[in-house]
Amino acid sequence: MPNKKIEELPGKTVERLSQYRRLLFNSVELGKTNIYSHELARMMNLTPVQVRRDLMLIGYSGSQSKGYVIKDLISLIGKIIDSDTGQRIAIMGMGNLGRAITSYFTGKREKLSIVAAFDNDPQKYDRIIAGVPCYHINKLKEVVQKENIGIAILTVAPQATHEATKLMLEAGVKGILNYTSVPVSVPEGVFLEEYDIITSLEKLAFLVKK
Amino acid sequence: MPNKKIEELPGKTVERLSQYRRLLFNSVELGKTNIYSHELARMMNLTPVQVRRDLMLIGYSGSQSKGYVIKDLISLIGKIIDSDTGQRIAIMGMGNLGRAITSYFTGKREKLSIVAAFDNDPQKYDRIIAGVPCYHINKLKEVVQKENIGIAILTVAPQATHEATKLMLEAGVKGILNYTSVPVSVPEGVFLEEYDIITSLEKLAFLVKK
DNA sequence: TTATTATTGTGAAATAAATTACAACTTACA
DNA sequence: TGTAAGTTGTAATTTATTTCACAATAATAA
Ligand SMILES: NC(=O)c1ccc[n+]([C@@H]2O[C@H](COP(=O)([O-])OP(=O)(O)OC[C@H]3O[C@@H](n4cnc5c(N)ncnc54)[C@H](O)[C@@H]3O)[C@@H](O)[C@H]2O)c1
Ligand SMILES: NC(=O)c1ccc[n+]([C@@H]2O[C@H](COP(=O)([O-])OP(=O)(O)OC[C@H]3O[C@@H](n4cnc5c(N)ncnc54)[C@H](O)[C@@H]3O)[C@@H](O)[C@H]2O)c1
Numbered sequence: 001m002p003n004k005k006i007e008e009l010p011g012k013t014v015e016r017l018s019q020y021r022r023l024l025f026n027s028v029e030l031g032k033t034n035i036y037s038h039e040l041a042r043m044m045n046l047t048p049v050q051v052r053r054d055l056m057l058i059g060y061s062g063s064q065s066k067g068y069v070i071k072d073l074i075s076l077i078g079k080i081i082d083s084d085t086g087q088r089i090a091i092m093g094m095g096n097l098g099r100a101i102t103s104y105f106t107g108k109r110e111k112l113s114i115v116a117a118f119d120n121d122p123q124k125y126d127r128i129i130a131g132v133p134c135y136h137i138n139k140l141k142e143v144v145q146k147e148n149i150g151i152a153i154l155t156v157a158p159q160a161t162h163e164a165t166k167l168m169l170e171a172g173v174k175g176i177l178n179y180t181s182v183p184v185s186v187p188e189g190v191f192l193e194e195y196d197i198i199t200s201l202e203k204l205a206f207l208v209k210k
Numbered sequence: 211m212p213n214k215k216i217e218e219l220p221g222k223t224v225e226r227l228s229q230y231r232r233l234l235f236n237s238v239e240l241g242k243t244n245i246y247s248h249e250l251a252r253m254m255n256l257t258p259v260q261v262r263r264d265l266m267l268i269g270y271s272g273s274q275s276k277g278y279v280i281k282d283l284i285s286l287i288g289k290i291i292d293s294d295t296g297q298r299i300a301i302m303g304m305g306n307l308g309r310a311i312t313s314y315f316t317g318k319r320e321k322l323s324i325v326a327a328f329d330n331d332p333q334k335y336d337r338i339i340a341g342v343p344c345y346h347i348n349k350l351k352e353v354v355q356k357e358n359i360g361i362a363i364l365t366v367a368p369q370a371t372h373e374a375t376k377l378m379l380e381a382g383v384k385g386i387l388n389y390t391s392v393p394v395s396v397p398e399g400v401f402l403e404e405y406d407i408i409t410s411l412e413k414l415a416f417l418v419k420k
Numbered sequence: 421t422t423a424t425t426a427t428t429g430t431g432a433a434a435t436a437a438a439t440t441a442c443a444a445c446t447t448a449c450a
Numbered sequence: 451t452g453t454a455a456g457t458t459g460t461a462a463t464t465t466a467t468t469t470c471a472c473a474a475t476a477a478t479a480a
Contacts (some may be wrong), residue, residue, distance in 0.1 A: 007420045010466070010467065011413070011459090011465065011466090012466085013407050013467090014412075014413050014416050015413055017412075017414040018408065018409040018413065019393070019406070019409060022391060022406070022408065022409075023393070026392075035250045036426095036427075037426090037427080037428075041398040042395075043393055044393055045393065045395055045402070047468085047469070048427095048428095048467070048471080049429095049430095049468085049469065050368040050467095050469080051431065052427095052428060052430085053429090053430080053467095053468080053469090055428095056428090056429060056430070057212075061428080061429080061476090062283055062425045062427085062428060062429095063428080063476080064426075064428050064429095064474085064475050064476045064477080065426085065427070065475090065476050065477055066427095066476095067427075067428085068428095073376070075298075076269070076445095080416070081412050081413075081415065081416045082415065083415055083418070084411075087415040087418065089411065096306075096309065096310035096313060096314070096415075097310045098316065099306065099310075100264065100306035100307045100309075100310045101407060102305070103306060104307065104407070105407065105408070105411075108408060109408065112408075112411055112412070112415060126433095133312075146424085150415075151411065151414055151415065151418065153411075155226055174418045175414035175415070175417065175418045176414075177410050177411060177414060181232060182236075183229070183233070183253055183255065185252075185255055191414055191417040192255070192288040193410045193414055193419060194230075194415065195405065195407075195410060196229070196232070197311060197314070197315065197387075197405075198228065198232065198315070198318060198319065198322075199225050199228040199229060199232075200387055200403045200405060201299065201322055201361065201363075201387060202224075202227075202228040202291050202292075202319075202322070202385060203224050203225055203228065203291075203403065204220070204361055204385035204386075204401055204403055205291065205293055205321075205322060205360075205361065205385070206290070206291045207385065207401040208223050208293070208297065208360055208361065208384045208401060209297070210217045220436070220437065221436090222436085222437065222438090242465060246457075246458095247457080247458075248457090257438080257439070258457095259438085259439070259440080259458095260437095260438065260439080261462095262459065262460085263438080263439095263459090263460080264459095265458095265459095266458090266459060266460070270458095271458080271459080272457085272458060273445095273446080273457085274444085274445050274446050274447085274455095274456080274457045274458050274459095275445090275446050275447060275456090275457075275460080276459075277458085278458095284461095348472095349466095377428095390436095393438090421480100422479100422480085423478100423479085423480075424477100424478080424479080424480090425476100425477085425478080425479095426475100426476085426477085426478100427467100427474100427475080427476080427477095428473105428474085428475080428476100429472105429474080429475100429476105430472090430473090431470105431471095431472095431473105432469105432470080432471085432472105432473100433468100433469080433470070433471090434461075434467100434468080434469070434470080435452080435464100435466100435469085436466080436467070437464100437465080437466070437467090438459085438463100438464080438465070438466085439462100439463080439464070439465085440461105440462080440463070441461090441462080441463090442458090442459105442460090442461090443457100443458105443459090443460090443461100443465080444457100444458085444459085444460105445453085445456105445457080445458080446453090446455100446456085446458100447456085447457100447458105448453100448455085448466070448480105449452100449453090449454090449455105450451100450452090450453085450454095450461105
């Protein structure tokens, strides 16, 4: 029996679904058509029961003899985590990190695309960088609305973080992924993810030193 | 009463300690000497009680009237998450992301330093890039051991991930931070963190679409 | 056919993490 | 002085997530 509501999927499960799909794309390329929970589990450093529980939550059933059908699973995960019409993304701050992310990301997912970048440096705006048009921030609201952008990635200089957040919120984005070292707040109804490499390194350093 | 053992701190608490300290550094620069739990909480989008609970776990006590003494708190967090002698880090793969991380990170933390990079591209090795010497991967073991490197950041091309992991493990690193899109496994006694921006974006896209 | 092995699906239990509720203390000031 | 307001510290509870334990099923081989 699938979850009461798909919207109530645990956050951790959503993250793993994304990662399962990433692996499943690879498996398809290698010519595999079916996969067992223990195979997925080993590749992701999880237990097989964790994998089966996640798939149970999205209402997917495998077969005892063949495991899961990879292409069906990919397609079901897509139904759950992708937006039907696709989700359009902007990069705020086309510096080293912004450029690295943009060139890494472009073309990786059918339903997610980085369609605009913003910067206040004349070396950056009014050009196409890493395949994406970069605009001056005074065009932000206009472009975000015209391009129907729902998610912003913040890679501006730290001191510009709050201004950048304010502009993006005013323009109406509903999700922010913040890579600056300055935490931001968002109002009700907007979603926020923060990531800082220093936190990951300090956590590792703590674990290593124990 | 502090935690039974500081080593048993919840992982989430360790991450937040790193983030508290990041904010506290800023507050010191602004001339603040004391801070209340609700101030830290607001800056980090947490509840004040969550902050107090974390500080309780590390055995730090504030005053009801003045809150916490920022410099003492910074120093205690350092005692807990920093290694006494400092932790030395290597970057595996000095491409766009490796360079962006290195230039961002260098000099940010006294007890964490990126001291070497490795690559197999002649354009990259035997040079200093973003302030860090970049070596050919056939020098990896030698350099890791001589430089006493305990943590590796993987930013190589995806297809080189397993080879890179193998070399780093053989050289004796105890922690790996993997940014490639290929999951890796590590033996008992080695710690692993994985991060992929696509997972963060897909999670945001899922939340936004709900 | 029947036993054996390997797999999925899932209720129940265990573990991890966050929140609630409140006691205790400190200061300001009526 | 005493009381109201604001704060910390923490036990108890609740919520979120993972793991355990095992029933059910399918394929295989004796
Ligand atoms: N750029 C990003 O924002 C981003 C985000 C998430 C993940 N990633 C991942 O991080 C990795 C690096 O991304 P990038 O954009 O910097 O790519 P890149 O191509 O710029 O860099 C890859 C580097 O790895 C080196 N390399 C390749 N094979 C090697 C080998 N066998 N040994 C040593 N070095 C080797 C290359 O010479 C190059 O310098 C990729 O795996 C990518 O999937 C990147
Ligand atoms: N580089 C990394 O690996 C890394 C890792 C974690 C976090 N960060 C953070 O990500 C952010 C970007 O890092 P980076 O290395 O790319 O720095 P960077 O200096 O290369 O890029 C910052 C960009 O922001 C632009 N900018 C500055 N002020 C702006 C404003 N008011 N409006 C619009 N654009 C503005 C700059 O012109 C520049 O292009 C920083 O906040 C940094 O702390 C970087």
